[in-house]
Structures are given as C-alpha cells and as structure tokens.
Amino acid sequence: MSKLKTCIELFIKFFKIGGFTLGGGYAMLALVEREVTKSKKWLKEDEFWDMITIVQSLPGVFAINTALYVGYKICGKSGAFAAFMGAVLPSLIIIGVISTFFMNERENETVVRIFKGIRPCVVALILAPSIRMFFKSKLTWKHLPVPIIACALIVFAKVSPIYIIAVALIGGMSIGIYNDKKKSESEEVDNE
Numbered sequence: 001m002s003k004l005k006t007c008i009e010l011f012i013k014f015f016k017i018g019g020f021t022l023g024g025g026y027a028m029l030a031l032v033e034r035e036v037t038k039s040k041k042w043l044k045e046d047e048f049w050d051m052i053t054i055v056q057s058l059p060g061v062f063a064i065n066t067a068l069y070v071g072y073k074i075c076g077k078s079g080a081f082a083a084f085m086g087a088v089l090p091s092l093i094i095i096g097v098i099s100t101f102f103m104n105e106r107e108n109e110t111v112v113r114i115f116k117g118i119r120p121c122v123v124a125l126i127l128a129p130s131i132r133m134f135f136k137s138k139l140t141w142k143h144l145p146v147p148i149i150a151c152a153l154i155v156f157a158k159v160s161p162i163y164i165i166a167v168a169l170i171g172g173m174s175i176g177i178y179n180d181k182k183k184s185e186s187e188e189v190d191n192e
Contacts, residue, residue, distance in 0.1 A: 006075045007082040009040070014067050014086030019094075021063075021125070028063055029129035032070070042074045049136045057165060063087055 013035050021028035029052070037045045051073070055065045064087060071083025105111050134147065150168070153159040 003075055003078065007071075007078050010071050010074060010079050011082040011086040013040070014071075014083045015090055018063070018087045019090035028066075030125075030132070032066060033129075036070055042070070045136070049133070052133065053137070057169075 017028050017031045017035065021031060033045075033048055036042050037048050043051065051069055052066070055062060055069055058065050064084060067083040067087035068080045071079035071081070073079075075082070146168075150164045153164060154161055
C-alpha cells in the first residue's frame with residue numbers, strides 16, 4: 001500500500017472516530033483500538049496498550065497524542081500529520097457549528113434535555129475503556145490497590161494527577177532498579 005493511500009486512510013479513520021466520539025480521548029479509545037488492531041491490523045493488541053501507557057504519560061490532549069503516535073508509527077511524519085488532522089477537524093467543525101447556532105439556544109428545554117441524555121453515555125464511554133485498560137495492562141490483583149489509592153487521592157483528597165504520575169514514575173523506576181540489582185546479585189551467586 002502506498003504511503004499516500006495509508007495517510008488518507010489514517011485521516012479518514014481518525015476523522016470518523018473524532019466525529020462520532022463524545023467525551024474526549026478516553027471515550028474514543030475503544031474505537032481506536034478496534035480500527036487500529038482489529039480492522040486495519042496496523043498494530044498488535046499488546047503494542048496498542050503499550051502505546052496507550054506512553055501516550056497517557058505525555059503532556060497534552062490524550063486524543064491528539066494517540067492520533068499522533070498511531071499515525072507516526074504507521075506512516076512516519078506524514079502519517080502523524082494525517083491522523084492529527086483527522087482527529088482535530090471534527091471537533092473544530094462541531095464547535096464552530098455549536099457556537100454559531102446553539103449558543104443562543106442553550107436555555108432551550110430541548111437542548112438541555114439532549115445534553116442531559118448524552119451525559120450518561122459519555123460516562124459509559126469513558127468507563128468501559130478504563131476497565132478494559134485495567135485488564136489489558138497485565139496487572140495482577142496485588143496491583144489493584146495502586147489505581148484505587150490513586151483514584152481516591154485524586155477524587156477525595158484533591159491531589160493533582162501530576163503528583164500521582166510523578167510518584168508512580170519514581171516508584172516504578174525504583175522498583176525496576178531494585179529488581180535489576182536483585183536479579184544481577186542472584187545471577188552472580190548462581191555463577192559462583
């Protein structure tokens with residue numbers, strides 16, 4: 001497949017996903033996974049979830065980072081640009097239409113009902129990929145307290161997610177260094 005054709009496909013896929021996803025990046029996660037791993041088979045499922053881990057730790061908008069990463073992985077800089085434009089344009093178009101036509105109607109009872117009806121769907125669209133992400137992340141039940149504590153600190157103690165990520169980064173690196181040191185010491189003992 002030519003590079004141009006692949007870029008056009010990336011643009012179309014991300015344009016469709018961006019146009020039909022309410023609730024932001026996490027809500028689009030299931031659609032991106034299906035298109036990228038199952039429909040087009042551009043990435044393997046494990047590779048996709050590893051990518052999500054990387055994308056979550058980057059600053060910026062999750063949906064845009066995901067589009068950029070997938071596009072770059074598949075087709076380099078031109079793929080990243082195509083996927084980025086596909087992900088961004090639907091939002092720009094929709095926001096333009098809403099700001100032009102609906103801002104005067106925001107007190108309209110029908111518009112209020114529509115948005116009240118959409119909210120529970122958005123919650124489900126965000127919750128479903130989060131649960132799937134937990135099971136795909138190859139965590140065991142002994143890891144379960146970490147996301148629960150992190151969630152509780154963010155929701156109830158109002159701790160900034162930045163601090164949670166920083167502590168997780170330092171903790172993960174420390175555990176990795178400790179395990180590597182322990183493994184090398186054990187190999188030295190076995191070699192003696």
